[in-house]
Amino acid sequence: MIRTVRDVLPRPWWWDAGIALLTVAVGIASMSLVPVRFAVDVPPAAPWVRLALVAAVAAPQLLRTRRPGLALVLVVPLAAADIAAGFSPASALALWDLLYCAVLHGSAAVSRRTQRAGPALYALALAGLALSGASTALLVASAFTGAGLLLLPVWWAAEVRRPTREALAQREAAEQAARIAALDRRAAVADERARIARELHDSVAGHLAAIALQSQAALRTPAPAARERVLGSVRENSVRALEEMRALIGVLRTGPGGETGEPASTAPRLADLPALVESARAGGLEVEVDGVPVDDVPGPVDLTAYRIVQEALTNVSVHAPGASVRVAVGREGGTVLLLEVINSLADGAAGAREHVGAGSGVEGMRVRAAAVGGELEAGRHDDRWRVAARLPLDGGAP
Known part of the structure; x- marks a missing residue:
């Protein structure tokens, strides 16, 4: 029975693998060609440690459409570890992508929980910065950055999923009517x-x-x-x-x-x-x-x-x-x-x-x-x- 967008438009395995490789490429480029630093000055870890974290962050994306809820649970602690090791855009990209996939491709329960978890995580991060004594400029910058990272993918995926869910409900009603007939x-x-x-x-x-x-x-x-x-x-x-x-x-x-x-x-x-x-x-x-x-x-x-x-x-x-x-x-x-x-x-x-x-x-x-x-x-x-x-x-x- 059709339940999610993934059931309507199934993705081949190489599609998710390609997204994961793209995340690794972004991480390598950010470390070598265009270094990106986090707003909080965190001393970067050794390059091989950061490269290993980039690969670890990208690995859950192999499950981004088949098991998006599990992939999101795996990537959150890895993204936090990457931030602590000096921050790479790869972790932000992977987190953004898996939040979007969990809401769009996940089951009804996973989608509902992710839509609650995204804003909760956003509020928690801002509260942690405020309690740590961060400056107003840092709080404002973090609020905008966090909104783009944690709120935007959740809202966007929910808007894409809504008409699909309505279409699936209509299809199920039509199938049920056909069975009754x-x-x-x-x-x-x-x-x-x-x-x-x-x-x-x-x-x-x-x-x-x-x-x-x-x-x-x-x-x-x-x-x-x-x-x-x-x-x-x-x-x-x-x-x-x-x-x-x-x-x-x-x-x-x-x-x-x-x-x-x-x-x-x-x-x-x-x-x-x-x-x-x-x-x-x-x-x-x-x-x-x-x-x-x-x-x-x-x-x-x-x-x-x-x-x-x-x-x-x-x-x-x-x-x-x-x-x-x-x-x-x-x-x-x-x-x-x-x-x-x-x-x-x-x-x-x-x-x-x-x-x-x-x-x-x-x-x-x-x-x-x-x-x-x-x-x-x-x-x-x-x-x-x-x-x-x-x-x-x-x-x-x-």
């Missing part, structure tokens, strides 16, 4: 895939399961009239499955036609419940319908109720063939649609355990009920299996 896209794709799988499971898979059961019943039915009735139901389920598959493919090609993902013209409703019950009876179930016709049900709630009953009957056909089923549809207070599908269990407790195994169908019913603001319960109830749903009739309102 990617996660949203993945979630949207996952939701769409789950919706498609639910539609296939509830519509086409239900019809195919009914066709398989009814075909088996037709093969075992000796009476021609009964066989003809069962085969008629098989054909009806086949046609209905083809219609719903065609509608689902159309939705995938052109986009959903509503909240349910099915065009309103082909979506089944509670009004189609008698045909669904007849299909279940043709598959060998004993189905009893209890309740009054429910009118003025919003489209999404109407489709959800139909799909819940369809899935419940399909589960009974698969897990408890030949069971007796009671389907109840009604209202509660005019604002809630009530659904209840109760069936007998096949082989007692064993049948109950087998029925519990149909997790995807039950979970799909719960998801459908929750999508319109309702709730669904499914589980063993005494010696029977019960599916009960409460769907608010305003669940399909915009």
